[in-house]
Amino acid sequence: MSATFTKSMARNIYYGGSMFFLLLFFGLTMHTTKVMPERDHRENLTEAVERGKGLWEVNNCIGCHTLVGEGAYYAPELGNVFYRRGAGDLDTFKAFLNGWMSVQPLGIPGRRQMPQFNLTEPEVNDLAEFLKFTAEMEVNGWPPNIEG
Amino acid sequence: MAGHQTLKGKDIMDTLKFKSQIVAKPYFIFALMLFVGQILFGLVMGLQYVVGDFLGGTVPFNVARMVHTNLLIVWLLFGFMGAAYFLVPEEAETELYSPKLAIVLFWVFAAAGTLTILGYLLVPYSTLAEITGNEYFPTMGREFLEQPTITKVGIVIVCLGFLFNIGMTILRGRKTVINMVLITGLIGLAVFFLFSFYNPANIALDKLFWWFVVHLWVEGVWELIMGAILAFILIKITGVDREIIEKWLYVIIAMALISGILGTGHHFFWLATPGYWQWIGSVFSALEPLPFFAMVLYAFNMVNNRRRDHPNKAATLWALGTSVMAFLGAGVWGFLHTLAPVNFYTHGTQITAAHGHMAFYGAYVMIVLTIISYAMPKLRGIGEASSKKAQVVEMWGFWLMTVAMVFITLFLTGAGILQVWLQRLPESGEALSFMQTQDELAIFYWAREFAGVIFMIGLLTYLANFLVDKKEAVKS
Numbered sequence: 001m002s003a004t005f006t007k008s009m010a011r012n013i014y015y016g017g018s019m020f021f022l023l024l025f026f027g028l029t030m031h032t033t034k035v036m037p038e039r040d041h042r043e044n045l046t047e048a049v050e051r052g053k054g055l056w057e058v059n060n061c062i063g064c065h066t067l068v069g070e071g072a073y074y075a076p077e078l079g080n081v082f083y084r085r086g087a088g089d090l091d092t093f094k095a096f097l098n099g100w101m102s103v104q105p106l107g108i109p110g111r112r113q114m115p116q117f118n119l120t121e122p123e124v125n126d127l128a129e130f131l132k133f134t135a136e137m138e139v140n141g142w143p144p145n146i147e148g
Numbered sequence: 149m150a151g152h153q154t155l156k157g158k159d160i161m162d163t164l165k166f167k168s169q170i171v172a173k174p175y176f177i178f179a180l181m182l183f184v185g186q187i188l189f190g191l192v193m194g195l196q197y198v199v200g201d202f203l204g205g206t207v208p209f210n211v212a213r214m215v216h217t218n219l220l221i222v223w224l225l226f227g228f229m230g231a232a233y234f235l236v237p238e239e240a241e242t243e244l245y246s247p248k249l250a251i252v253l254f255w256v257f258a259a260a261g262t263l264t265i266l267g268y269l270l271v272p273y274s275t276l277a278e279i280t281g282n283e284y285f286p287t288m289g290r291e292f293l294e295q296p297t298i299t300k301v302g303i304v305i306v307c308l309g310f311l312f313n314i315g316m317t318i319l320r321g322r323k324t325v326i327n328m329v330l331i332t333g334l335i336g337l338a339v340f341f342l343f344s345f346y347n348p349a350n351i352a353l354d355k356l357f358w359w360f361v362v363h364l365w366v367e368g369v370w371e372l373i374m375g376a377i378l379a380f381i382l383i384k385i386t387g388v389d390r391e392i393i394e395k396w397l398y399v400i401i402a403m404a405l406i407s408g409i410l411g412t413g414h415h416f417f418w419l420a421t422p423g424y425w426q427w428i429g430s431v432f433s434a435l436e437p438l439p440f441f442a443m444v445l446y447a448f449n450m451v452n453n454r455r456r457d458h459p460n461k462a463a464t465l466w467a468l469g470t471s472v473m474a475f476l477g478a479g480v481w482g483f484l485h486t487l488a489p490v491n492f493y494t495h496g497t498q499i500t501a502a503h504g505h506m507a508f509y510g511a512y513v514m515i516v517l518t519i520i521s522y523a524m525p526k527l528r529g530i531g532e533a534s535s536k537k538a539q540v541v542e543m544w545g546f547w548l549m550t551v552a553m554v555f556i557t558l559f560l561t562g563a564g565i566l567q568v569w570l571q572r573l574p575e576s577g578e579a580l581s582f583m584q585t586q587d588e589l590a591i592f593y594w595a596r597e598f599a600g601v602i603f604m605i606g607l608l609t610y611l612a613n614f615l616v617d618k619k620e621a622v623k624s
Binding site: 005006007010011013014017018021022024025028029031032033035036039040042045049050053054056057058059060061062063064066067068069070071072073074075076077105107109110111112113115117130133134137138139140141142143144145146147148 | 422
């Protein structure tokens with residue numbers, strides 16, 4: 001670096017630049033949270049969805065699965081599983097999910113095993129409501145196809 | 149770990165500029181112990197990728213992963229704290245404000261960390277949530293933030309005590325650029341961690357603000373910590389004028405924050421967010437490799453223009469290595485999938501895993517190992533550097549781990565490309581399902597596991613360097 005570019009110039013770029021972009025980031029985040037209701041459809045956020053999210057969390061589902069692409073990459077994407085396994089119908093999906101959760105672990109030698117979480121039927125239904133809510137959020141058209 | 153004793157006729161304190169720097173030692177030792185645990189669970193997970201029912205009943209994948217990632221985060225935090233306790237007094241030219249507080253906090257953090265990991269391993273996660281009262285203040289069950297709420301509170305308390313101690317030391321002494329940048333990074337780390345307590349019922353908001361911890365840590369304030377540690381090491385081992393090093397440091401962290409803050413947008417592509425993030429995130433995160441590239445130029449320039457030949461060749465190797473590997477892992481592998489049209493197909497595939505592994509190893513594991521390499525001979529009373537023999541062993545560890553990590557990254561990248569090809573690119577109906585795709589990737593996962601075993605051998609080799617110098621010491 002040439003002698004004309006001094007340390008204090010570098011320091012000013014650091015302080016000025018990072019403050020500017022931090023403020024810009026906060027401003028954009030505020031705008032984002034303002035317009036999010038029309039995309040996340042929070043009018044659908046029922047108590048069942050909320051309970052379902054709690055169950056999702058205390059059973060560490062994110063430790064194997066992804067949800068809208070974030071999480072572990074060990075088990076299938078669940079952000080759109082409501083469409084993949086329930087064809088977008090809540091009753092179909094609840095029936096599927098109750099059946100699927102009850103037969104775990106499948107015990108096929110060498111296959112990745114999903115643990116048995118011993119959830120009750122109402123709990124699995126809450127989980128289904130949560131996954132429906134997630135599937136109905138508008139996330140800019142992701143994933144590319146139904147397989148997630 | 150060996151070498152606690154004073155050497156014949158020579159007190160440990162002679163090798164330290166300030167006696168209170170010694171508190172860094174338990175932090176470094178505990179960090180390395182957790183590192184071993186992290187890799188062990190990494191190997192378990194790697195095997196579970198191909199032998200799905202391996203340890204399924206005792207250590208399910210989600211538990212192994214939680215242990216693997218949480219151990220990484222915690223040992224890096226121990227490493228950062230040890231680094232701060234070592235370098236802040238030396239920079240400030242004064243003793244640490246309270247060595248006693250540093251030791252008390254070490255035990256609090258070590259106990260809380262150990263109990264949390266044991267909790268993960270010994271009881272089902274939902275039971276852990278129940279006994280820690282998660283229902284009253286739910287924060288658990290989100291990736292990397294799986295710790296019980298009470299552990300999170302403990303982390304905040306430890307961070308506050310640590311920042312107080314470091315802050316008072318800096319206030320009392322010389323306020324160098326390195327110290328100021330380091331403390332800014334550490335304060336930022338504590339502040340952004342507070343977002344881990346925000347867990348709204350709306351998953352869309354939860355996901356948005358989750359990134360305020362995760363991204364603004366690793367692609368924001370942690371880069372300040374890394375930059376400060378690297379600058380300290382370069383001054384010490386090259387003897388280059390502080391003014392020059394500090395100017396570079398400002399330039400690098402300016403680029404890091406200017407690109408990295410709005411670069412957060414690359415995580416907002418596929419959330420319930422406006423489309424403008426696809427532009428902002430793509431453009432700014434495409435700039436994120438620049439500070440890492442500058443770091444490579446800087447590290448090599450400083451070493452080439454060195455005014456002294458420091459006897460600690462291993463520390464020099466780590467310092468150069470961390471700049472190169474951070475550039476490759478965080479810079480190049482980040483750029484590979486950061487443009488929105490590419491990320492549409494790669495988001496949440498093994499490409500992400502590939503990038504994550506090399507970026508964390510290159511930027512944060514290696515910077516902590518750099519400061520450990522520099523500080524340990526002094527903390528152990530050996531002198532400026534370990535013996536030649538110990539350094540050779542350490543450098544074997546460096547190469548084994550680094551080359552193994554390159555291969556882990558390449559194999560995961562291969563897996564990721566094939567995964568995108570089979571599962572993401574075809575239309576619905578033609579694409580393979582997730583599980584079918586995983587079967588097709590098995591060869592890459594086996595190769596990755598093999599590279600993982602080499603990494604573990606590298607780590608054990610690295611640790612063996614501490615046994616070499618039990619008796620002998622090299623004169624500086």
